[in-house]
Amino acid sequence: MFVPGSAKNFRVLxxxxxxxxxxxxxxxVEASRSGFKVEWSVRTLAQGMLIIDTSExxxxxxxxxxPDSSGIExxxxxxxxxxxxxxxxxxxxxxxxxxxxxxxxGAQDYLVKARIDTQLLLRAMRYAVERHRVEExxxxxxxxxxxLLDNLPDYIYAKDVEGRYVIDNRAHMEFxxxxxxxxxxxxxxxxxxxxxxxxxxxxxDQAIIASGNALVNREExxxxxxxxxxxxxxxxxxxxxxxxxxxxxVCIGRDITEQRLAQEQLKEANAELSRxxxxxxxxxxxxxxxxxxLRSVQLQLIEAxxxxxxxxxxxxxxxxxKNPLAIITMGVEYLLNQDLAQQENATSVLNDILAxxxxxxxxxxxxxxxxxxxxxxxxxxxxxxxxxxSLSLVRGELTADLKVxxxxxxxxxxxxxxxxxIGQVFVNVFTNAIHAMGKAGVxxxxxxxxxxxxxxxxxxxxxxxxxxxGDTVVVAEVCDTGSGIPSDKLTKLYDPFFTTKPTGxxxxxxxxxxxxxxxxxxxxIDIANRPEGGAKVTIMxxx
Amino acid sequence: MEKTRIMVVDDxxxxxxxxxxxxxxxxxxxxxxxxxxxxxxxxxxxFRPHLILLDIVMPQMDGGGVASQMQADPxxxxxxxxxxxxxxxxxEATPGALIGGFKFLAKPVSLAAVVKCIRxxxxxxxx
Numbered sequence: 001m002f003v004p005g006s007a008k009n010f011r012v013l014x015x016x017x018x019x020x021x022x023x024x025x026x027x028x029v030e031a032s033r034s035g036f037k038v039e040w041s042v043r044t045l046a047q048g049m050l051i052i053d054t055s056e057x058x059x060x061x062x063x064x065x066x067p068d069s070s071g072i073e074x075x076x077x078x079x080x081x082x083x084x085x086x087x088x089x090x091x092x093x094x095x096x097x098x099x100x101x102x103x104x105x106g107a108q109d110y111l112v113k114a115r116i117d118t119q120l121l122l123r124a125m126r127y128a129v130e131r132h133r134v135e136e137x138x139x140x141x142x143x144x145x146x147x148l149l150d151n152l153p154d155y156i157y158a159k160d161v162e163g164r165y166v167i168d169n170r171a172h173m174e175f176x177x178x179x180x181x182x183x184x185x186x187x188x189x190x191x192x193x194x195x196x197x198x199x200x201x202x203x204x205d206q207a208i209i210a211s212g213n214a215l216v217n218r219e220e221x222x223x224x225x226x227x228x229x230x231x232x233x234x235x236x237x238x239x240x241x242x243x244x245x246x247x248x249x250v251c252i253g254r255d256i257t258e259q260r261l262a263q264e265q266l267k268e269a270n271a272e273l274s275r276x277x278x279x280x281x282x283x284x285x286x287x288x289x290x291x292x293x294l295r296s297v298q299l300q301l302i303e304a305x306x307x308x309x310x311x312x313x314x315x316x317x318x319x320x321x322k323n324p325l326a327i328i329t330m331g332v333e334y335l336l337n338q339d340l341a342q343q344e345n346a347t348s349v350l351n352d353i354l355a356x357x358x359x360x361x362x363x364x365x366x367x368x369x370x371x372x373x374x375x376x377x378x379x380x381x382x383x384x385x386x387x388x389x390s391l392s393l394v395r396g397e398l399t400a401d402l403k404v405x406x407x408x409x410x411x412x413x414x415x416x417x418x419x420x421x422i423g424q425v426f427v428n429v430f431t432n433a434i435h436a437m438g439k440a441g442v443x444x445x446x447x448x449x450x451x452x453x454x455x456x457x458x459x460x461x462x463x464x465x466x467x468x469x470g471d472t473v474v475v476a477e478v479c480d481t482g483s484g485i486p487s488d489k490l491t492k493l494y495d496p497f498f499t500t501k502p503t504g505x506x507x508x509x510x511x512x513x514x515x516x517x518x519x520x521x522x523x524x525i526d527i528a529n530r531p532e533g534g535a536k537v538t539i540m541x542x543x
Numbered sequence: 544m545e546k547t548r549i550m551v552v553d554d555x556x557x558x559x560x561x562x563x564x565x566x567x568x569x570x571x572x573x574x575x576x577x578x579x580x581x582x583x584x585x586x587x588x589x590f591r592p593h594l595i596l597l598d599i600v601m602p603q604m605d606g607g608g609v610a611s612q613m614q615a616d617p618x619x620x621x622x623x624x625x626x627x628x629x630x631x632x633x634x635e636a637t638p639g640a641l642i643g644g645f646k647f648l649a650k651p652v653s654l655a656a657v658v659k660c661i662r663x664x665x666x667x668x669x670x
Contacts, residue, residue, distance in 0.1 A: 315630045319600050322629030322650040323555045329651035330561035337568050337654075357651055368630065488611075 010058040010129060011039040015048040015078070016090065017066050021113055025061065025090075028118045036125055045069040049081045057082075059125050059132075063090045063113075064098060075102045086132035088124050090116075108132065155232070155253035158239065161246055163188045163205050172253070177225040197223060208236050209246045219256065231260045297392055300423070314368045321364050325357050332357075376418040376520055383474055383541070384408040384447055386419050390426035391445065394434060401440035409448045412474055413543040421517045425525075428514045429478050429537050436482025436535060444479040449543060467524070472543040481534040485527065493527055546573040547665055550592035552583045552609060553627060554601045558650075562596075565654050572661070580604040584612045587619055593665045596657075599628045599642070610645065623664040627652065 012029060016022040026038040036059075040051045045066050051057060060082060064074045078087060089110040091099040099110035108128035111120065149156050155172035159165055168176075168184045176192050178184045189198040189205075208215055215236040222232045236251045332350045340346055391404060398404065433443050452471050467473060485493065493511050511527075518525045523541040530536045549572050551559045559576035566572040577586045580601045587595065595613065599606035606626055613619045626647035641647070648660055 318630040323558060326627075326629070326650040326652060327555065327557040327561055329653060330558060330565055333654040334561055334565040334568065337565065354653075361651055365631070 010036045010125070011056060012036055012059050012061060012125070013048060013051050013055075013057045014038050014041040014061045015043075015045065015066065016041065016061070016063045017043050018063070019043070021063070021090075025116070025121070028116070028121055032118050032122050034122050034126075036122065043067065045074055045077060048078065052078075052082050052085065057085055059108075059128055060085055060087045061090055061125075062087050064095070064102070065092070072098060072101055072105070075105060075107060079106055084132070084136070086128035088128050153254075155255075156251070157184075158248055158250040159188075159205060160248040161209055163202055166248060175224065175255075192225070193223065197221075205236065205249060208238050208249055212238050212240070212246065214238065219260070230255055230257045232256065297389070300389070300420075301393055314364075318364050318368055322361065325361055325364075329354065329357050376421060378416045378418055380414045381417040381419045381422075383412055383415050383417070383422075383476060384410070386417065386422050387426055387445055387447065387476065389419075390423045390430060393423070393427050394430045397431065397434045399439055402434060402437060403442045405442055405444040407444065407446040412447055412449055413472065415474055415541050415543065417521060417541070418517075422521070425514045425517050425539070426476075426478075428511065429539075432511070433478060433480035433482060433535065433537075436484070437480050438482070441481040441534075444477075446477040446479075447475065449474050467540070467542060473540045474543050476539045478537045478539075479530060479534060480536075484529040484533060484535050487529070490527070490529075547571060547594070547661065548573050548575070548590060548592045549594055549596065549661060550575045550577065550583075550587055550590055551596040551627075552577045552580060552601075552606075553596075553598035554578050554580070555598070562657070566657065569658070580606075580609050583609045584616065584619075587613060587622070588616065591618070592622060594661055595622055595624045596648070597624050597626050599626055600630065625660055625664060 014022060014025060016025065022041050022043075026041060029036050029038050038061075040048075040055065040057075042048050042051065043066070045068050048060070048062070052060070060078065062075065062078055064071060066074055069077060075087065075089060086108040087106075089099050089102045089107045090113050091110055092113060096110075096112060099107075099112070103110060108131055109124040111124055149167070149169035150171075152169060153171055155175055156167075156169040157165055157172050158167040164186050165184045165188070168178070168181060173179070173181070173184060176184060189201045192198070193201065204215065215234065218234050220232055220234055222230050224230060232253045233256045234251060234253045236249050238246055239248045239250055241247050332353050336347065336350050387408065388406075391406075430443065430445075437443070449472055452467055452469055452473060515525055518539060521541060523539060526538040526540075528536050528538075549566060551562055551574060553559050553576075556576070556578045559578060563574035563576055566574050575586065575590045575592065577583050581603050583597075583604075597606045597609055601609075606628075610624050610626075613622065613624060624645055626642050626645050627650055628642065628647055629650045631647075631649040646660070646664065648656060
């Protein structure tokens with residue numbers, strides 16, 4: 001490095017055809033004791049180039065008119081060969097313009113030979129060396145910065161106040177699909193992006209320059225030259241000069257498309273997960289509900305089965321116990337009418353026996369009462385729900401060829417019912433229908449509400465005193481495709497112990513109990529044969 | 544005076560024998576027992592009863608079946624039938640109750656109830 005007054009010698013290459021001029025210049029340098037020394041003095045460009053190639057030259061004094069080259073070509077050749085060494089052009093007084101041209105092309109200085117003095121020469125050489133050193137340092141720094149910028153994966157560029165690119169790094173040039181910096185410098189976003197997007201970018205830039213406020217890490221959509229959509233995280237910082245006037249902005253952008261995609265996928269996966277969880281919870285709740293329902297149905301089924309068993313047991317016990325009781329009674333009656341009755345205490349003993357029989361009879365009757373309908377527990381009910389419950393209770397009796405068709409009106413008015421007992425009614429009716437159909441058939445259950453108009457089927461009937469014209473009634477119809485009911489049996493259907501079923505299949509109490517329950521609800525039940533075959537049971541309740 | 548002919552159809556022979564003995568002891572009735580419901584129709588045709596006491600729960604044929612046979616017979620159709628049944632709850636055993644349109648007596652039955660029932664149901668024997 002050149003430091004004024006330092007001990008370093010600066011080696012000068014002198015390329016001068018004229019030996020007189022050469023000697024004069026050499027002498028000037030020598031005499032100055034300035035640290036400069038003409039190390040090499042040659043007459044041709046070729047010789048000069050050889051020195052440049054093989055030696056450590058600090059500064060070149062170059063005459064433009066040489067035996068092997070002349071004019072500006074001399075400078076250009078030397079310049080191209082000298083690896084940026086400082087060159088001071090020596091010119092004749094007649095070609096000063098040529099010298100100026102050489103300056104423009106990179107010469108450090110020019111000296112008109114006729115006017116050279118030692119002072120001038122030294123100053124020119126010092127400035128040349130110093131300028132060269134500073135330029136080298138600057139170039140080094142510039143290269144360092146440029147390398148830095150170009151090796152960063154982020155987009156880095158600067159713009160002037162008009163939005164023209166001033167600096168652009170390699171990553172951003174690749175994004176813009178530009179090869180050389182000069183193809184982007186001076187251009188604006190409008191040269192690279194669709195107008196609408198460019199206008200947005202430009203507006204942002206102008207706002208930042210005008211406000212002086214930086215924009216930090218804003219995620220914004222952009223588009224490549226190939227038309228591919230990308231997401232860029234952008235930071236833009238306004239630039240100001242020493243007078244605090246805006247001079248443009250610098251921007252760092254990072255392509256976060258993949259990151260964002262991953263984020264979105266994560267978000268989606270999270271949403272999917274929470275959806276799945278929700279569904280899982282819902283399913284769990286439904287399962288719980290179904291389980292509760294199943295449990296309640298099971299309990300009712302057990303209850304119904306228990307009652308059925310008790311009814312069957314009661315009937316069996318009644319039959320097996322009452323017959324012997326009948327014999328005992330009759331036997332005692334017989335004895336009472338015999339002479340034996342005259343014997344002391346015999347009558348009272350026989351009457352005691354009769355009383356005991358009566359007591360036993362009462363016990364058996366109590367057992368029968370237990371399986372017969374009792375007091376109602378009325379609550380507001382949806383008849384359809386009761387029907388569905390009963391259908392589920394007789395599901396076990398259904399076969400593959402026994403179909404159930406439900407035509408239940410969802411808008412039935414609520415009814416005041418004892419759901420257990422009405423449930424028993426429908427279980428009885430469905431069971432009868434299923435038994436009547438055997439292995440195959442269709443059981444149709446229909447509900448609807450209607451207003452009684454005029455004298456209809458059930459109005460005025462002695463069985464339906466509770467209905468009046470204008471009343472709204474809820475009707476349940478149960479139709480089967482079975483054998484129907486022999487016409488002579490139709491009037492006996494509700495009588496206890498009358499059954500058309502084979503022994504063991506019915507107690508003969510079903511419809512008796514059914515009728516009793518419906519009567520207790522002030523409703524009506526009507527059983528008829530359908531013209532198309534099978535039976536139809538119509539049950540009505542006042543709404 | 545002609546005795547009132549009562550036919551009792553019940554598979555319980557002990558019951559029918561005692562009913563026969565008891566009723567006949569009064570001197571007013573001639574009682575025929577039939578323990579096989581399948582033979583009831585023929586027996587009734589031969590005996591020509593004034594009233595039939597008919598058990599409901601019997602093997603082979605129940606009281607209902609026997610009753611419909613009787614009612615289908617031109618000679619027996621007008622003969623009153625009273626059911627005897629062992630399976631009746633308190634609620635059902637109300638006065639005037641019917642089974643399949645027929646009157647009935649609930650077992651165990653007293654002699655007085657049987658006599659009352661005969662008087663009420665055999666024409667010309669009004670109490």
